[in-house]
Amino acid sequence: MAINVATMFRVSIFERFLSDGNDGTSLDRVLYWILMAGIDLKALALFSLLFGVGLAIQYDHLSADSRRTTLLVRRLAFLMLIGAAHLILIWNGDILFEYAIAGFVVLPLLFCRLRILTIAGTALLAVFLLSSFLPPIASMPSRAWMAQNVAEATRIYGSGGFAEVFVFRVQELSGFLPLHLSIFPRTIALMLIGAAAWRAGLFRVGSRASRWLPLVAAIGLLAGGILAVAHVNGWLHMGWRAELSFERLGTVLLACGYGATVVWAANRADARQLLTWAAPIGRMAFTNYLMQSVIFGWLFYGYGLGLFGKLGVTAALAIGIGVYFLQIVISAYWLKRYLYGPVEWLWRSAMYGTRQPLWRA
Template identity: 45%
Template sequence: MRAPADTNNAHGPPLPVAAIDRLFSIDILRGLALFGVMAINVVFEFRVSIFRQFLPALRTQEAETTFFAGSLSPDMVALLWAVMADSPFNRTIEDILERAIAMKAFALFSLLFGVGLAMQFDRIIPHRRTILLLRRLLVLLAIGLLHLTLLWNGDILTEYALAGLSVLPFLFAPAWLIGAGSFAFLGLYFSGWLMQLMPLPGKAWMLPHVADANHVYATGSFAQVLAFRLAEIGAIAPLHLWIFPRTLGLFLLGILIWRCGVLRHARDHRTEFVLTALAALVMTIDAGPTLVTVTLALAYGALILAVANTALGLRLLGWAAPVGRMAFTNYLMQSAIFSLVFYGYGFGLFGRLSVAPALAIGMVVYALQAIASRWWLAYFRFGPVEWLWRSLMYGRRQPMRIAS
């Protein structure tokens, strides 16, 4: 099923998309992608400095985790050290996350954002498309900048807003031009040229910076953390610039996928999804690290869509749909919660947890969000941030409560 056209005009408020007309499989896919984004963010960016991943010597030694042993047996103490300290168990989890999820979840999210842009374009009446989509992306940019500065400099919203503004003209273009643009931008990303043009700071800068981050983020006040975060943005910028062509290419690919119509009648294309997943997995074999991020994202997405469009798959994965419908709210809430958990103005656990406990915290937060999202959407049409985004986009307050 697909959402109906958003035939809003000056004579009435924009109508929200009816729940019965939503593409639930896309909501499910977005909710699961958000889990991957959460796992990578909490393990590699909130828990420790983002630059630690580029310093192999530091990755072999976790900060020493302390806990109260009390009257625990020696076997229980050994188990706690295996889970909470530097251990093969933690290194295995980190390796799995890095190989199977890191960057792939973000690539899948980028693809879905492109699909969302194309869906919005189709819902809006033609003469209002440009102004409303432009306003929508500018609001996203404003929220992203606030998130980037006040909560966390690993923000992706600002990049998505800028990429959305860049691909906006392609929404009016024919399919061949959208495909050519996607191919060109992904080719630029695969070439690695931007990595050579704009390298990261050297190890001589990273080593003392990681040490400073461990101190400031773990013990600093909000003002101290804010100042350090703002000073760090310039050093992080190359990471965003490296993947910006990939974001553009996947946005355009998402638009193209929506335009080809398979998502509108996903139940009729389950075989095609399975074949796409298999082809993407074959392409992943012996592929370079940049290509793998895209091929695995495509494989994950196609496989989840194939499963979610079966009766059994819908029962197994349907819980993720509310999380996906409120992905914007949940993403920002994760940043707010993790900043309190890891930064000095909260619990100050930055640099003091190994992989397993940090991931466990993230999983608990995600599980609570799944429960809260389902409860919220039983009474309201949108998540709080989604409602604000839509209201600012249309310039008028949107209906929020579901009529009894």
């Protein structure tokens, strides 16, 4: 949410490739630095890991069902459908569509043993980390194209009606394609590693694998944090290809550090109390992700309040945090009465092909 509202709803995503983030107030610059070093791409990497965990959980949960493959395919197909609608009609920063495609790639490998999952995920991740030395899958748009796009986005997103915003959003997708293609191998690799982590028992309290969580957390946070800070500050003077590889490594390490820290804390009764407030919004993550896009679209685009290009990082982030905490309250209220979030319920019903229970008894 923080990255989306500060770098994609507030301004054009391509502005970050043209600016060093030194615009605005001192607080804007500090917050932007924190976002770039601590969250940017790390949240996406963590999401990829969690998506793999989720696929493995569903696979195991359906082990006794003869329709397991069909149900999982339905689950991913519905996700792709919602992702496409989100991408075209609401916000072209959508990630669901890409994750559904990656899920179809990962699905056949879920039938393999833990060793195969681990080797495949690790090997693909290594290829991704070293791919900066290979020709790119797709070239990024030129600086001239990005500068023109930023100017048009500021005008259209900031003051255009729904139809004008819709047309520009679709036209802009060609510029997003290289961004998605560049991280697609990482997405698949981390999904496989996430599935392997689940299979290895990393989330089971007292398992042999769970004993490694503190070490994984420490290495991830320390090594990943150092590499992330060094990259953002421009301290890696070793050629852009090597710098990109180390930046990618730092992103993955820091994401793993975050994830291991949360899982370790959730497995301890004393620390779990610090995390319980996040449970409702997490159980309704699909609904809340889509609702953030609807809300931010109305706040920032011309068919709503038209704040696009008019706010600094601090103001946009404050709005985003306000929306986030409002969703925490609404999610907790909703789940006292219903078993699932509304989109989660629809997803579940589409997967099983029949209306699922929604109300709590």
